[in-house]
Amino acid sequence: MNITEFQKWVGDFYEERGWTQYGPFIRVGFLMEEAGELARAVRAIEIGRDRPDEGEKQADEARQELVEELGDVLGNxxxxxxQYNIPFEEILDAHKAKLQKRYE
Structure with missing residues (x-):
């Protein structure tokens, strides 16, 4: 699936569940929550959680959690x-152009 198809799929999936009703400020809050979960997944892989109430995860389980959290961040x-009618391809192209210009 390419990024354009995925962008439409995510929008449709969330719309069907009534999850697109939230405005940008609330959506950014969800994004920050997911970013925190992503940070936790990275920490678990890199330095561990060191909590007795959480068992150590196997490498494949930790990687799967990382993949899922990256997906949650991407979805948000x-x-x-x-919400701003910006195709994700435009974001990718603009980011690439910005970096190439900055570091030419």
Whole structure:
């Protein structure tokens, strides 16, 4: 699936569940929550959680959690882009151009 198809799929999936009703400020709050969960997944892989109430995860389980959290962050970014009618490809192209110009 390419990014354009995925952007539409995410929008449709969330819309069907009534999850697109939240405005940008609330969506950014969801994004920050997901970013925190992503940070926790990275920490678990890199330095561990060191909590007796949480068992150590196997490498494949920790990687799967990381993949899922990256997806949650991406989904929320896509929903923000959708709220402003910005195709994700435009974001990718603009970011690439900005970096190439900055570091030419």
């Amino acid at each position: 970014l896509i929903l923000l882009a959708n």
